[in-house]
Ligand SMILES: O=C(CO)COP(=O)(O)O
């Protein structure tokens with residue numbers, strides 16, 4: 375895929391997620407790995423109004439090449455790229471329900487979402503919660519690396535982050551994560567029938 379196509383896809387998905395209320399204001403950030411480096415959304419940009427030629431380009435060592443200054447969450451994104459060689463894209467949002475789950479005291483920090491439906495198992499897998507760190511802090515990197523090989527993580531009291539082999543898959547996965555979090559919130563206190571181990575074992579990523 376050409377760099378121009380990837381830039382257009384970042385603008386398209388950013389707008390789509392923003393317009394559907396999956397992240398507000400200037401929250402959230404997206405990155406994609408290129409053959410010769412990375413593209414990042416600029417810091418303080420609104421995902422709904424990204425401009426393809428202003429995206430931040432970094433070289434393979436993380437040095438700036440062109441565009442506006444990158445998201446302050448570089449340590450977060452690079453923690454995924456460094457611990458998951460298959461990662462080709464990373465998406466971070468402040469989507470409401472996943473963020474709500476990230477604030478709950480009584481979830482299992484090893485896996486915050488018990489599997490109720492198939493797609494979260496197929497697209498996301500286990501979702502650990504890492505302790506709160508200040509947005510942009512480099513301390514988050516070691517915490518993310520401890521969760522490897524999880525492709526998805528909830529930042530405690532902050533929001534979801536997902537990595538995948540490409541941007542489409544990362545967006546699909548973070549949307550499934552948000553929907554699974556929404557189901558877990560709306561069914562709280564109800565008697566839920568979770569997927570059993572046989573059903574989970576029969577699901578394969580596709
Ligand atoms: O979500 C955010 C911080 O966690 C947004 O930060 P940036 O505007 O620097 O990308």
Ligand SMILES: [Zn+2]
Pocket residue numbers: 401402466467468509532533
């Ligand atoms: Zn954030």
